[in-house]
Amino acid sequence: MKHEPIAAARACPLCGAGADQAEPFLSDTRDESRVNQSSFASRKIPEYMSHAMVRCRVCDLAYVDRPPSVASLAASYHEADYDSAxxxxxxADAYAWPLRTVLDLLKGRDRAxxxxxxxxxxxxxxxxxxxxxxxxxxxxxAAIAAAPSHRLPWIREGIFEEANFPPESFDLICCFMTLEHVQDPGALVAAAHRLLKPGGVFVGVTHDRRAWLNRLLGHRSPIVDIEHMQLFSAASARELLRHHGYNAVDGTSFRNSYRPSYWLRxxxxxxxxxxxxxxxxxxxWLDRQRLSINVGNYMSWGFKPL
Ligand SMILES: [Zn+2]
Incomplete structure (x- = not known):
């Protein structure tokens, strides 16, 4: 699929600082002949291709300053392969562990x-x-087709649109390994804020580009990826929530557990x-084991004020 980037460089999608506050971060390493339906699949074999990215001097976010349109991104994910059920x-087990700290602070457990x-x-x-x-x-x-049938009544196909839900109706909204993929993460967390009940919580999981492993791997880190429209650090992931009115913002790194053959990817x-x-x-027999590693994934959360 051909991506038509927006014409003018955008402002920082976290803090709004202009292009004059941006410095080069990653060069454009896309090769259209290698982009296919697996390029937008979850947990694919890394291709080490990325859009050009800049780093915001004000808030430290790294972001694609000329991203594809929202419609083009939506089409790429709609058609993506899925082979990692x-x-x-x-x-999900890895996320459930750090989430317990958050749930202990949450009043209601009705709608998620x-x-x-x-x-x-x-x-x-x-x-x-x-x-x-x-x-x-x-x-x-393809992801929905891989879901067990008893979960299908919970799942709606499409991209997130605030207008599809009543305001102040959720106790918990979570968004894992997705905030990097959307064109406007600020708009997403702001919409989530409006959809949360007072006292409700938003929980995100992002890569932490400043985690030791990502720093060590540099351009060979799997986070250098054509799917990523921005890359957060732990601090900028928390800042995203503070910037949009969340209270008691906090976060933690955690370990992921996968089969050795997955890590090898x-x-x-x-x-x-x-x-x-x-x-x-x-x-x-090794591959029947699970190997737990901190690969620089970061869970951040913030509450809507009562
Ligand atoms: Zn910024």
Missing amino acids: EEAEDA LEIGTGTGAFLERLKSEGFTQLIGIEPSS LVPMPDSLKRTLTRWLRKS
């Missing part, structure tokens, strides 16, 4: 919304935590060697 369950729900794996965890009404939004029809090495090693690992 098993890893989605592992990811997940923006970018995939197969609805995390909604299942929220059900176990006592939430009674679950809604997940997911643009990829993310290691920079020649693709042919990676495929050989993956085939070997998949057949071995």
Whole structure:
């Protein structure tokens, strides 16, 4: 798919600082001949391609200053492949652990919304935590097709639109590994704020580009990706919430647990060697284990004032 970027450089999507406050961060390494339906799939093998990005000197956000249009992004995710339903369950377990701290502070456990729900794996965890009404939004029809049938009544296909929900109607809104992918993360968290009941909480998971592993890997980090319209640090992820009126903003890093053959996907090495090693690992007893690693993922949250 061809992406038509917007014509003029945009302001920082976190703090609004103009292009004069931006410095170069990543160069444009896209190769249209290598962009396909798996480029927009969850947990794909990294392609190490990215749009050109700049860094905001004011708030430290790294962002694509000439992103594709919202319609073009929506089309890319709608058509994306999906082949990681098993890893989605592992990811949901990883998010459920740090989320317990947040839930302890939350009054109600009635309605929950997940923006970018995939197969609805995390909604299942929220059900176990006592939430009674679950809604997940997911643009990829392949992801929804991979969801177990009992979760389908919870999942709505499409992109998140505030107008589809009554204001002040949710206790919890979460958005995991999606804030980097949308064109305007500020608009998303502001809309979520309006949809939360007073005292309700927004919870996000983003990559922390300043985490040690991402700094170590540099341009070979899997976070350098054509899907990412912005890259947060832990501080800028919290700042996004403060900037849009959230209270008691906090966050934590956490570990992800996956099969060794999944982790291998993310290691920079020649693709042919990676495929050989993956085939070997998949057949071995090692791959029935789960390996927990802090790869620089960061959970941030903020409450709507009472
Ligand atoms: Zn900024």
